[in-house]
Amino acid sequence: MKIQPPSPDMKKRSFLKKVLNGTIAGSLYLVFPMGSDGLEGQFPKNQMPPEQIPGIRDHAYDILDQEFAFIVDITRCIGCGSCCVADKREYNVPDGNYRTWVERYVKGFSDQVYVDAPNGGLDGYQNPRSDIQEEVRDTFFVPKLCNMCREAPCVQVCPVGATFTSPDGFVLVDDKRCVGCAYCIQACPYSVRYLHPVSRVVDKCTWCYHRVRKGLLPACVDVCPTSARKFGSMKDKESEVYKILKGPGVLTVLKKEMGTWPALYYKGARREVV
Amino acid sequence: MNPIMMLASKASESIGASTMLVSNYVFPNDLHVHWSMMIVLYPYITGLVDGAFIIAALYYLFRVESLKPVARFSLLFALAFLSCATLPLLLHLGRPERNFNMLLTPSPSSAMAGFGYIFAVSMGVLVFIILFVYRPVLVELRKTSKGPLQFIYRTITFDSTDLSPAAMALDEKIIKFLVGIGIPIAAVLHGYVGFIFGGVKANPTWSTPLMPVIFLFSACVSGISAVILAYILIRRFKGRPVDHGCIVTMVKTLTLFFILAFSFEMLEVFSHTYLKTGYHHMVEGLLNGPLAASFWLWQVKICSVIPLLLLGVMGLMKLKASVYNLLAAVVSAILLLQVIIMRWNVVIGGQLMSKSARGYTEFHPEWFDKEGILAVIVVMSIPFIILWGLSRIFPFWAGENKT
Numbered sequence: 307m308k309i310q311p312p313s314p315d316m317k318k319r320s321f322l323k324k325v326l327n328g329t330i331a332g333s334l335y336l337v338f339p340m341g342s343d344g345l346e347g348q349f350p351k352n353q354m355p356p357e358q359i360p361g362i363r364d365h366a367y368d369i370l371d372q373e374f375a376f377i378v379d380i381t382r383c384i385g386c387g388s389c390c391v392a393d394k395r396e397y398n399v400p401d402g403n404y405r406t407w408v409e410r411y412v413k414g415f416s417d418q419v420y421v422d423a424p425n426g427g428l429d430g431y432q433n434p435r436s437d438i439q440e441e442v443r444d445t446f447f448v449p450k451l452c453n454m455c456r457e458a459p460c461v462q463v464c465p466v467g468a469t470f471t472s473p474d475g476f477v478l479v480d481d482k483r484c485v486g487c488a489y490c491i492q493a494c495p496y497s498v499r500y501l502h503p504v505s506r507v508v509d510k511c512t513w514c515y516h517r518v519r520k521g522l523l524p525a526c527v528d529v530c531p532t533s534a535r536k537f538g539s540m541k542d543k544e545s546e547v548y549k550i551l552k553g554p555g556v557l558t559v560l561k562k563e564m565g566t567w568p569a570l571y572y573k574g575a576r577r578e579v580v
Numbered sequence: 581m582n583p584i585m586m587l588a589s590k591a592s593e594s595i596g597a598s599t600m601l602v603s604n605y606v607f608p609n610d611l612h613v614h615w616s617m618m619i620v621l622y623p624y625i626t627g628l629v630d631g632a633f634i635i636a637a638l639y640y641l642f643r644v645e646s647l648k649p650v651a652r653f654s655l656l657f658a659l660a661f662l663s664c665a666t667l668p669l670l671l672h673l674g675r676p677e678r679n680f681n682m683l684l685t686p687s688p689s690s691a692m693a694g695f696g697y698i699f700a701v702s703m704g705v706l707v708f709i710i711l712f713v714y715r716p717v718l719v720e721l722r723k724t725s726k727g728p729l730q731f732i733y734r735t736i737t738f739d740s741t742d743l744s745p746a747a748m749a750l751d752e753k754i755i756k757f758l759v760g761i762g763i764p765i766a767a768v769l770h771g772y773v774g775f776i777f778g779g780v781k782a783n784p785t786w787s788t789p790l791m792p793v794i795f796l797f798s799a800c801v802s803g804i805s806a807v808i809l810a811y812i813l814i815r816r817f818k819g820r821p822v823d824h825g826c827i828v829t830m831v832k833t834l835t836l837f838f839i840l841a842f843s844f845e846m847l848e849v850f851s852h853t854y855l856k857t858g859y860h861h862m863v864e865g866l867l868n869g870p871l872a873a874s875f876w877l878w879q880v881k882i883c884s885v886i887p888l889l890l891l892g893v894m895g896l897m898k899l900k901a902s903v904y905n906l907l908a909a910v911v912s913a914i915l916l917l918q919v920i921i922m923r924w925n926v927v928i929g930g931q932l933m934s935k936s937a938r939g940y941t942e943f944h945p946e947w948f949d950k951e952g953i954l955a956v957i958v959v960m961s962i963p964f965i966i967l968w969g970l971s972r973i974f975p976f977w978a979g980e981n982k983t
Contacts, residue, residue, distance in 0.1 A: 404608045421605035421938055450607075459782060465692035466681040485681050486674015488614040489692050495782035497607035497935045501614060506674035563858065564781060580937050 355522060361542055362521035372474035373540040374569070375547040376513060376524075377557070378449050381574035382534035385410060385447035387430035389526035389535060394428065396514065396525040403500040405511040406451040406526055411578060414440040419578045448579050449535060451526070452477065452498045452511035453560060453568035460490035460499065469508070475569060476515050481507045495564045513537065606934035606941050613931045613943045618668035618951045620923045621959055623773045623795060624802065625665050627919060630770045631803010631837075632658040633706070633762060635830065640713070641759045646829040653976045654807045655710050660967035662703055667959050671950050691779045694772055702762075702769045709758045710974065711736055712751050716743055717978045732973060770799040777926060784859040785866065785930040790848045797841035802919035804834045805912035812909045820977070824901040831908050835891045838915060842884050845922065862933045870940050871929045879925055883918030887911045 357363050385408055393399065393406045408427030412420040412435060420438055431447065458477045460469050468484035471477050484507035491499045491508060499510040514524035518537075522528070527535045538545035550573065551557065557571040560579070572579065632654040638644040639651035670676045683696030711718075719741050722733035740747075774795025777786040808830050815822045852863050867875050890911045894904060932940045946952040 402608075402611075407608050409605070419938075421936070423605070423608055426608045459780075462689045463692065463779070465687050465690045465695070466678075466685045467687050468681075483678075483681060484675065485678045487669075487672070487682070487692065488674070489690070489776075491609075491614050492780050492931075493782055495935055497609045500609045500612075501674055508674075580935075 357521040358523040358528070359518065359521050359537075359539055359542075360544070361539060362519070367519065369473045371541070374475060374513070374518065375538065375540050375551055376451070376454070376527075376570045377536040377547050377550055377573055378451075378570065378575075379534045379536065379573040380446055380448055380576070380579070382532045383408065383447040383449055384532055384534075385427065385431035386531060387427045388529045388531060389449060390426055390428045392525040392529040393511070397509075399509075400503050403502070403509070405498070405509070406449065409448045409450060410435075411446050411448060411576070412438060412442055413444045413578065414438065415443050416440055421578075446576065448572075448575070449526075450496065450498065451570065452513065453496050453566065453570040454513060455566035455568050457565060457567050459493040459495065459564070459566060463489045463493040465489065472515070476513060476518075477510075478512055478515060479508050479510060481505055481509075484508050495561045495566060604939040605936050606939040607936045610934040610936065611941050613928060613941065615672070615927055615931060616943065616951045617928075617945060617953070617956050618672040618959070620920065620927045621668040621956060622665065622672075623770070623799075623927070624920050624923050625661050625668065625963070626770050626773055627795070627799030627802045627923075628806050629658045629662045629665065629702075629706075629803065630766045630796070630799040631801065631805070632661070632807050633766045633803070634800050634837075635804060635807050635833070636709075637759050637763050637766075638829075638833065640709075640755055641763070644829060646823075646825045649823040649826045649977075650807055650811050650830070652713060652974075653811060654803075655706070655713060656970045656974055656976065657807060657810060657967060658803075659706055659710060660963040660970060662706060663966055664959065664963045665699065667962065671955055671959070691772065691776050698765070698769050698772055702765050705758055705762045705765055709755060709762060712755045712758065714974050715740075715751060716748070717975065719743055721975075721978075729973075736973075767796060771796050777930070782935055783930050783933070785852075785863050785933065786926070788848055788851070790844055790851075791926075794841065794844045794848060797837055797844060798919050798922055800837040801834065801841050801915055804830055804837060805915040805919075808834065808908055809912040809916065812905060812912075814976070822905055824905065827905055827908050831891070831894060831904075831911070834912070834915070835895060838887065838891065842888065845884075846880075859933075859937050862937050866929060866933050866940065870932050870942070871925055874921060875925050875929065879918060879921045883914050883921060887914045887918065890914075 387408060390404075390406060390408060397405060399405055404426040406426075407423050408431075409421055409423045410427070410431050414420070418440070420435065422435065427447075427449075454475065454477050456471075456475070458469075458471060461471050461477060464470075465487065466483055466485055468480045469477065469490050470480065486501060486506050486508065488501055488508065491497075491501065494510075499508050501507070502509040514522070514526075517524060517528075524535075524537050527537045536546050536550070538547035540548050540551065542548060551571065555573065557573055558575045559568040559571060560575075635647060635654040636651050636658070639647040666679075670679060673679060673682075682693070683700075685693060687693035715737060718733050718737045722730060722737060722741070725733055771792040774792035777783075777795075778788055778791030781787045808827065812822055812827070849867065852860055890907055893899075894907055894911070899907070928943050932943065934941060947954055949955065
C-alpha cells in the first residue's frame with residue numbers, strides 16, 4: 307500500500323496543534339509553585355521521585371530525633387568523578403572551589419605515596435599518572451567531603467553564629483549572617499570550606515540537607531555508580547549505614563586526633579589517608 | 581615541574597626521614613591563602629598600640645620619671661593606631677557591611693567574637709586616660725583658642741576649668757586607676773589576637789599556648805621601637821633636643837621585652853623540633869622550605885641577632901649620647917621590621933602548609949587588590965595622618981619648657 311504524503315494543510319494543522327500543546331504544557335510548569343517548601347509543589351503527584359531515605363516523607367519530621375551517617379567505601383571508589391560533577395551541578399560551585407573532591411593515591415614499592423586531585427577529580431581519573439618513575443604497588447581513590455563533626459571546630463570559632471549545627475546533626479552555614487571572615491576555613495582540619503567568590507560568604511558541603519529533608523539521598527550518593535558513597539538514617543535499622551556502623555567491620559574517621567568526632571566514616575581507608 | 585612541586589620537593593629534601601609523607605599534594609581548597617596581608621597588619625597595629633601604652637603606663641602608674649618626655653606622646657601614638665585597628669579587618673571581610681554582626685553577636689565559644697568588647701573597652705579607657713592626662717593643657721588652650729577649636733576644647737574638657745589642687749589630685753587618682761586597668765586590657769587585647777591563632781588546632785604552627793605570649797611580647801617590642809623611632813625623628817625634624825635619659829630607659833625596656841619575645845619565638849621552634857609531634861614534618865619543612873628566607877634569614881639572623889648584638893653593645897659599653905641615640909633609632913627600625921616579618925611568617929607562613937600534611941602552597945602579594953600592597957601602604961599611612969591631626973588638638977610637647 308502506498309502511503310500518501312500529508313497534504314500541506316494537514317502538516318500545518320498538526321504543527322499548530324503541537325505548538326499549542328507545548329505552550330499549554332509549558333505554561334502549566336509555570337503555574338506550579340517552584341518553592342522549596344515540599345516536593346508536592348515541585349512535582350505532579352505521579353511524577354515525584356521515589357523516596358530514597360525511608361521514613362522521611364509521610365511523617366512529621368522530628369528534628370530532635372534524627373541521626374544520619376555517611377560512609378565512604380574506599381574499596382569501591384573507581385574515581386569516575388560522577389559525584390563531583392553532580393555536586394558542582396547541584397550547587398553551581400564556582401571553578402577552583404570544591405564542596406567535595408576525589409583524591410588519587412598511588413603507592414610505589416619504595417613506600418613513597420603520591421597523591422593528587424587535578425581539578426578536584428571533576429574530570430574523572432581517565433589516565434594514569436605519567437610522572438611516577440618507580441613500579442606502582444597499589445592505587446586507590448579517596449572521596450572527600452564535609453565530615454559533619456559532632457565537635458565541629460568551625461562552629462566553635464564562628465564569631466557570628468553563622469555556622470551552626472542543626473538539631474538533626476548537620477553543620478550548616480547561614481549565608482545571610484556570615485561576614486566572610488574565614489576563621490572557620492582556618493579551623494576546619496579537613497579544608498572542606500571555601501569563600502564563595504560571588505556571595506563572598508563561606509560555603510561548604512551540606513550533605514545535601516535540602517534533599518535529605520525531602521527523603522532524597524545527597525546528590526553525590528545518588529549518582530555514585532559503585533555505591534562507594536553511602537548515606538542513611540541511623541534511626542532506620544534496615545538502612546545500609548546502620549548495618550555497617552553497627553556491624554563488626556572496621557571503620558575509621560579522618561584526623562581522629564583532632565577530637566572532632568566526625569559523622570563521616572571511611573571503610574577500607576589506608577593509613578596513608580589524611 | 582610546577583613551583584609548588586619544587587617547593588615541596590625542596591622541603592622534602594630538607595626533612596630527610598619524613599620524605600615518604602610529603603608528595604606536594606595540597607588540598608584543592610588550600611591553594612588559596614585566605615588570611616593575607618591585612619591579617620598581618622591587624623596584629624601589627626594592635627601590637628604598636630600595646631607597646632606604646634606600656635611606655636605610658638611605666639610613667640603614669642610606676643612613676644618612671646625618665647619617661648616623662650614621651651609619656652603623653654605614646655598615649656596619642658597608641659590612640660592613632662588603635663583608631664585604625666579595625667581598618668584592615670574591614671578590608672579583609674568578605675561582607676564588610678555586616679561587620680556589626682561581629683561586634684554585636686554574643687558567641688562565647690569563639691575567640692574572635694570577643695573582639696567588639698575588647699576593642700571597645702580598650703578604646704574607651706585610652707580616650708579617657710588621654711583626656712585626663714591632657715586636662716590641664718586643654719583648659720589652658722581653651723582660654724587662648726577661638727571659634728571651632730575652642731568648642732572642641734570645651735567639649736573634651738567637659739566644660740570644666742577646675743584646675744585646683746584638689747581637682748588635680750582627683751585627676752591623678754583617676755589616671756592611675758585607668759592606667760591600672762589599662763594594662764590588663766592592653767595585654768588582653770593583644771594576647772587575644774595571639775590566641776585567635778593559637779586556638780586553631782587544625783594548623784600545627786599556630787596551635788600552641790605560646791602564641792598569645794609571643795604576640796604579647798613582640799607587641800611590646802614593636803610599640804616601644806615605634807615610640808623610640810618616632811620620638812627621635814619628630815624631635816630631629818622639629819629641631820628640638822632628644823632627651824637622652826628617656827631614650828636610655830626606653831632602650832632598656834625594649835631590650836628586656838625583646839629578649840623575652842625572641843626567647844619565646846625560638847622556644848616555640850625548639851619545642852616543635854624536640855617534640856616532633858603530629859605534623860612536625862610539615863612545620864620543619866615549612867621553616868626550611870618556603871619560609872627559609874623570611875624566617876631564618878630575615879626574622880632570625882638579620883632582624884633578631886643583629887639587634888640583640890647592638891642592644892648588647894648599647895647596654896654594656898659606654899657610648900656618646902649622639903651615637904647611642906643613633907643606634908637606638910637603627911635598632912628600633914630593625915625591630916619594627918622584625919615584628920612585621922614575624923607576623924608575616926606566622927599568619928601567611930602558617931597557611932602555606934596544606935592541611936593534607938603533604939605539600940605547600942604559595943602566596944604572591946598583589947598591588948591593587950583590596951588586601952594588596954597599595955592597600956597596606958594606605959592603611960599604614962592613615963594612623964600617621966590621624967596622629968598629625970591629634971597633634972593639632974593635643975600638642976605633644978606642650979609645657980615642656982616649664983619643667
